[in-house]
Amino acid sequence: MNPITIYSEMTPNPRVMKFVANQLLIPSGLSLEFQSAEEAGASHLAQMLFTFPMVEGVFLTENFVSVTITENLDWNDVVTEVREYILGYIQAGNSVVDESLLKANTKEDAVSELGSDEVAENDFPVSEYDEKIKHILNEYVTPAVASDGGAVEFVSFEDGTLNLKLKGACNGCPSSRATLQNGIKGLFDQLLPAVKEIQAV
Known part of the structure; x- marks a missing residue:
């Protein structure tokens, strides 16, 4: 198995840095976005990234993590710290998302939005x-x-x-x-x- 690598890549949004892995981080076709640690119950990695005081948002998809920081910071000052944390987290064998919690949260959100105990396709x-x-x-x-x-x-x-x-x-x-x-x-x-x-x- 190839060693895990993470590289950083600037995005058109100056507050957001993209951290790309050479392996799948979450199930294919899935994307998750969190604006706070409280929202990030299904992703321990996202919760831990929110412990950095400058982090304001985390977006996860198949093989990369996009991290949003506060406006008054320059990514050049913190990019190495964040990249090394993500790399160390994945190298340690930690899961990026808890799929059982993810499924439960998705169902609860859908039920909450509908105000019903059943989620039917024709409700949309x-x-x-x-x-x-x-x-x-x-x-x-x-x-x-x-x-x-x-x-x-x-x-x-x-x-x-x-x-x-x-x-x-x-x-x-x-x-x-x-x-x-x-x-x-x-x-x-x-x-x-x-x-x-x-x-x-």
């Missing part, structure tokens, strides 16, 4: 375009924003408006509006003109 409105939109996002958008340390999540599509959630480095990035309106909107203009407007929610 689905447009005829939803699957097409998700395919375009997964095929073209996800790889591009992942390379910048972020993610874009489908929320809903109604009356020509596509609502997306920006995660990781995309959340709060100064260039995120340009990415939405020029990059992603331009893509949908070509592939699915039914999408008339895109907004972050």
Whole structure:
């Protein structure tokens, strides 16, 4: 087995650094974002990163961690410390996420949002375009924003408006509006003109 390596990579968001591993950190296709240690119950790594006083956000996906720090800090002053901590944590064999807690939290969140003890698929409105939109996002958008340390999540599509959630480095990035309106909107203009407007929610 190859030794574990972690390298750091700047993102378009000056407050966010991307830490990339040479192995899978969490299950493929999954992404998690936390704004506090209290939110990070399913990830001990995220909880520990929040013990650093400058950390304000943690985003986890398949093979990288994006960390957001306070505005008044320069990443050059802390990047080595954070990178070495993440590397040491993984080298020690610690799990990045607790999948049993993750499943429980996901179910509780869904039940809480619906105000019901049962979560039924038809409780969520689905447009005829939803699957097409998700395919375009997964095929073209996800790889591009992942390379910048972020993610874009489908929320809903109604009356020509596509609502997306920006995660990781995309959340709060100064260039995120340009990415939405020029990059992603331009893509949908070509592939699915039914999408008339895109907004972050």
